[in-house]
Amino acid sequence: xxxxxxxxxxxxxxxxGGGFGGxxxxxxxxxxxxxxxxxxxxxFHLFQPLLYQVATGGLSAGDISSPLRAVLSRQKNTxxxxxxxxxxxxxxxxxxxxxxxxxxxxxxxxxxxxHHYFGNEQxxxxxxxxxxxxxxxxxxxxxFVAFEAAEKETDLEKRRAWLTFVLVGGGxxxxxLAGAMAELAYTTLKNDFRNIDTSxxxxxxxxxxxxxxxxxxxxxxxxxQASLERLGVTIQTKxxxxxxxxxxxxxxxxxxxxxxxxRTVLWxxxxxASGMGEVIAKATGAQLDxxxxxxxxxxxxxxxxxxxxxxxxLANFPHQNDKPLPGVAPVAMQEGQYVARLIKQxxxxxxxxxxxxxxxxxxxxxxxxxxxxxxxxIKFAGFPAWLAWIFIHIFYLIEFDNKLLVLIQxxxxxxxxxxxxxxxxxxxxxxxxxxxxxDYRTPVEV
Numbered sequence: 324x325x326x327x328x329x330x331x332x333x334x335x336x337x338x339x340g341g342g343f344g345g346x347x348x349x350x351x352x353x354x355x356x357x358x359x360x361x362x363x364x365x366x367f368h369l370f371q372p373l374l375y376q377v378a379t380g381g382l383s384a385g386d387i388s389s390p391l392r393a394v395l396s397r398q399k400n401t402x403x404x405x406x407x408x409x410x411x412x413x414x415x416x417x418x419x420x421x422x423x424x425x426x427x428x429x430x431x432x433x434x435x436x437x438h439h440y441f442g443n444e445q446x447x448x449x450x451x452x453x454x455x456x457x458x459x460x461x462x463x464x465x466x467f468v469a470f471e472a473a474e475k476e477t478d479l480e481k482r483r484a485w486l487t488f489v490l491v492g493g494g495x496x497x498x499x500l501a502g503a504m505a506e507l508a509y510t511t512l513k514n515d516f517r518n519i520d521t522s523x524x525x526x527x528x529x530x531x532x533x534x535x536x537x538x539x540x541x542x543x544x545x546x547x548q549a550s551l552e553r554l555g556v557t558i559q560t561k562x563x564x565x566x567x568x569x570x571x572x573x574x575x576x577x578x579x580x581x582x583x584x585x586r587t588v589l590w591x592x593x594x595x596a597s598g599m600g601e602v603i604a605k606a607t608g609a610q611l612d613x614x615x616x617x618x619x620x621x622x623x624x625x626x627x628x629x630x631x632x633x634x635x636x637l638a639n640f641p642h643q644n645d646k647p648l649p650g651v652a653p654v655a656m657q658e659g660q661y662v663a664r665l666i667k668q669x670x671x672x673x674x675x676x677x678x679x680x681x682x683x684x685x686x687x688x689x690x691x692x693x694x695x696x697x698x699x700x701i702k703f704a705g706f707p708a709w710l711a712w713i714f715i716h717i718f719y720l721i722e723f724d725n726k727l728l729v730l731i732q733x734x735x736x737x738x739x740x741x742x743x744x745x746x747x748x749x750x751x752x753x754x755x756x757x758x759x760x761x762d763y764r765t766p767v768e769v
Contacts, residue, residue: 333358333400336666337418337427339408339599341368341391344433344635344655346721349401350394351663356670359401360427362420366405367391370720372652373729374453375496378462378589379503380511380745381736386728388456389721408599411606413628429630429666432599432617433659436636436650439593439614446567450588453496460748462589466504467747469587470512473519480584486524487585489572491564492592493530494537495687498547500591501528502690505554511742527557527583529574531592534560536687536695538649543695546704550689564592594650596637607631612639616647621677623662634658640678648680652719657681688712691737 334357338345341363349361370387377384395401410419417424438452451461466488473485488504490497508524515521528535528551534544535551535558548558559576566573572583596615604611609625610618616639617625623638625631635655639647648654657680665675684698686708694708713733720726736742 334428334666334670335360335426336429336431337362337425338431338433339363339418340433340435340635340637341365341403342371342433342435342635342655343652344659345431346391346394347656347659348431348433348634348663349398349659351660352666353398353400355400355663355667357400357429357666359398360404360425361391361395361401362404362406362408362418362425363391364405364407365391366403368394368721369456370725371454372716374456374459375499375503377456377459377744378453378500379466379507380463380742381503382729382732383744384456384460386725386732387720389725394721408602411602411631413607413631416630427630429632431632431634431659431662432603432637433633433635433655434597434599434637436594436596436614436616438590439595440590441593443567446590449567450491450590452590453500454594463744464747464749465587465589466507467745470508470516470519470521470524471747472586474516475518482519483525484570484584484586486519486521487583487587488524488526489583489585489588490526490528491588491590493528493532493535493558493560494591495685497528497530497591498535498551498687498689500589501526501551501556502554502688502693505551505556506690506740507742509555510740522555525557526555527559527585529562529564530558530560531563532560539685539687539695539697540702543697543702543704547687547689547695550693550704554690554693594636600637603631603633609633612647614639622665622675623658623678632662634662640680642677643680651685653683654680686712686715 336357336359338349338361341361346368349359352359367388367390373387376382391403406420408418408420416427440446451458469485473482476482490501504526508521512521535548536544562574562576565575567588570586572585572588574581600611600615600617603609603617607625607628616637617633618639619633621642623632623634636650641647661678668675686696688694692706692709694712695704696708696711717726717730
């Protein structure tokens with residue numbers, strides 16, 4: 324095994340995870356007298372808030388992805404490694420990456436979360452979630468394969484099953500997916516098929532709470548639901564999915580049970596921490612919450628390990644408003660920048676006040692000209708909210724070429740009502756026969 328020789332200088336900051344938290348921490352350390360090593364399983368940063376647009380053919384995966392090496396190429400104090408951390412040794416201050424060990428002086432872990440099926444992991448192959456590029460491409464494949472299969476299906480009952488889409492979870496991801504799919508079925512694809520009427524597609528959004536967008540104020544939830552219903556989405560609240568089997572979704576609402584024949588089920592109902600939570604807990608004795616997130620100190624460090632920090636979705640920060648911070652990109656960005664500032668202050672023999680998240684608001688898009696925005700001091704919906712959503716997302720895309728490409732693509736889609744990335748991709752031959760449709764393979768981008 325290769326082991327990096329430990330230098331006394333410069334201070335070595337190892338960052339695990341190239342998402343919003345890790346990348347913003349790395350960028351904030353660009354001029355600090357430190358050596359930075361950023362480790363990620365992927366070679367790119369993914370703008371996850373727009374993944375649903377990849378899944379529905381509005382954008383290509385490359386439009387919302389930025390190579391980490393390109394983003395950090397001008398930071399001469401920063402090295403990027405593609406790999407997976409499998410072990411942390413707090414005593415020796417090392418992390419293991421495949422057959423190599425790296426010494427660290429400060430360690431920042433920001434590996435995010437994955438899908439949570441609440442003990443029903445057997446549903447994962449039948450109801451993919453949306454956290455990675457592969458997830459989005461698989462969703463896209465299933466959505467467009469469903470329309471292609473319905474076009475060839477002569478049995479009306481089977482055709483209805485192909486044209487029924489069940490989305491589980493009415494949070495921001497579920498709402499945005501539902502709105503995009505409604506526009507796709509009822510507008511974009513309306514004239515593309517000859518044997519089916521895509522406007523007969525049924526898009527069903529299932530939410531266990533009493534309203535969609537539960538974290539939002541009730542009045543914005545009501546406006547979001549009204550916008551979705553105008554688009555043609557059927558919404559069931561206070562409903563729980565109890566089984567997904569043989570292309571049938573079983574839903575319980577109170578004492579009533581309903582079975583829905585649907586060939587396409589998409590999951591947006593919950594998240595659990597990445598496996599790094601268990602790695603950290605085993606190495607440091609840190610406490611995990613029910614979702615596997617690491618419960619951190621007020622300065623985002625791991626208890627009894629002041630040089631190990633956990634940020635982003637992997638962290639449970641219960642020190643503000645007596646509840647964990649939401650798993651959204653602004654939280655991860657601010658935490659990454661805070662930890663970078665704290666590390667720099669420690670060089671001066673100083674520290675910082677405990678971390679405090681500045682909540683500048685929440686926003687979710689429902690569809691064309693429809694969104695909801697909660698800025699705290701003002702809440703609004705409709706076209707102004709839609710414009711705000713567009714420009715905020717453009718602003719936070721990492722690279723200029725991504726900003727330009729997405730802006731042009733959105734402009735084209737808006738005026739033509741077309742989605743140019745409606746590709747069905749697969750490692751093998753395209754799954755066009757109805758009999759093969761249940762064989763869900765791993766997609767590849769072309």
